[in-house]
Amino acid sequence: MDKDTLFSSFGKWVAPIFSTTFLDQLAQNHADAYVKKLTVPAYLKLFLHAQLQQREGLRSIADDVLSKDFQQELGFESISFSQLCRKNNQVNPALLENLFEQLARKVLRSEGATAADRKTVQVIDSTTISLCLQRYKWAEFRQTKAGIKIHLRLAFMGKESVLPERATITTAKKNDRTQMDALIDEEGATYLFDRGYVDYKAFDDYTERGIHFVTRLKNNAVIEPLESFPIPMESRVTMDERVRIGSASKRAKREYRMIETADSEGNLLILVTNRFELTCDEISDMYRSRWAIETFFKWMKQHLRIKRFYGTSERAVQNQVWMALIAYCLLVLVKKKTQTPHSLLMLSRWLRVLLWKPAEQWLRRIHRPPSRKSAGRRRLNST
Structure with missing residues (x-):
């Protein structure tokens, strides 16, 4: 049988x-x-x-x-x-968190990728689940709302799908930056995240530890151009520079690369990364690939039981x-x-x-x- x-x-x-x-x-x-x-x-x-x-x-x-x-x-x-x-x-x-991580590793092993392959590019993002304040007072978010935030690190499976491999759960009040240490820790990996995670001190720390990243700059970022790089013909990239970045009160110690490009809808994207060995188009394509996480979040909220508890x-x-x-x-x-x-x-x-x-x-x-x-x-x- x-x-x-x-x-x-x-x-x-x-x-x-x-x-x-x-x-x-x-x-x-x-x-x-x-x-x-x-x-x-x-x-x-x-x-x-x-x-x-x-x-x-x-x-x-x-x-x-x-x-x-x-x-x-x-x-x-x-x-x-x-x-x-x-x-x-x-x-x-x-106990359940450890079980989830064990299963995620099992899925990624079934892909046939090596440990180095699995951590090449990873996406960091979060999604918020709204709750009733009267029933979930411990999760107070705003004056009339409660909520939790699920922070995820996702690995790519192929070009267009992602799998959550690590997560943290906090109240919705918690800033995304507070979870960076829990989700970003693997030397040699490149992490893609949005500007909600911008932290200039952390960027310097990641660079010193051999951790790569690609993210968007905040609108109020202070930028000091240092060197311009040539842009290939027919590229969607409109600017590629070595820069110093920071805010009015803080400045990163190291130099970074800034790329200006557009998303699929034509909206301007200002990207910053510590990867200088890739082409500007490879960097912009890498960041655009992070939108695969939106498909995952949509599936999760539609087909998993996480809106009502x-x-x-x-x-x-x-x-x-x-x-x-x-x-x-x-x-x-x-x-x-x-x-x-x-x-x-x-x-x-x-x-x-x-x-x-x-x-x-x-x-x-x-x-x-x-x-x-x-x-x-x-x-x-x-x-």
């Missing part, structure tokens, strides 16, 4: 979570000490199932256990709303965000391992339909080539 027939489709999807490394980590942290029923593995299965099915709340998640197939997967026949609520507030978010505590909110990122990595892992041309959305739809069927059925559907009609529709949508 093929080993895939031993799993339900759901069991096959979540199987990469339960690696020896993760189970050893649970044991070392005594995460399930004295727990007989709702263990961390069971909690993960319940809340990943809720992510997949877009469940509205904890009572809906508790009702899912009425399914005999799910009971067999979990090893128990019922769970209460209050048990789910307690567990969601008890699980240490750091199952709990109001900071820990419950963070756990749900990590669970959403874990669910995303699991879908990408299936897509990479099967090398299917089908979208992540199609993989998740088929998984929902074939949830408790043998995994072989789900994999067969994934391996079926797209029809000419659907392939043509995809081409139209991409133009």
Whole structure:
């Protein structure tokens, strides 16, 4: 019998979570000490199932256990709303964060890239999730609003898609610059980020440590031109200079390269970088590639459960965000391992339909080539 027939489709999807490394980590942290029923593995299965099915709340998640197939997967026949609520507030978010990073590394390894390749170019950005101030007072953002901010470091998979590989979660009040040390740390990598991360002291530090960056300058930047570089004919770049940069009160100690170009809509971009060995067009194309993150943010907000939360505590909110990122990595892992041309959305739809069927059925559907009609529709949508 093929080993895939031993799993339900759901069991096959979540199987990469339960690696020896993760189970050893649970044991070392005594995460399930004295727990007989709702263990961390069971909690993960319940809340990943809720992510997949877009469940509205904890009572809906508790009702899912009425399914005999799910009971067999979990090893128990019922769970209460209050048990789910307690567990969601008890699980240490750091545990889920580590699991997310393990899965992200597994996805990137499946790309076949070396460690050096994987960190060549990375994108840093953040997205804000609005919350109700009355229910989430710990996340106060403005006088009448609350919110959290998800700060992400993303690696490229091919030319147009990105995968989150590291993240931090803060209240929306936190400035993006406060998370730079947590996300920017790999020597030899080139980081692409927007002007919300401009920090002249950090730029000098990165240059000394062999960390590269490409970013936009703020409108109020003080610029001292030092040398102009020739611009190739038919280039979209209109200026390429060696400069000193800073603000009215602070100035970077080192010299940097400033490039003036335009985005896809013709808007002016003033870029600054510490990479002098690349051509000006390579620098501008590199920065434009960061817009792949907007596609990811759009997908995340449309198809992952992160706009409404199952709990109001900071820990419950963070756990749900990590669970959403874990669910995303699991879908990408299936897509990479099967090398299917089908979208992540199609993989998740088929998984929902074939949830408790043998995994072989789900994999067969994934391996079926797209029809000419659907392939043509995809081409139209991409133009």
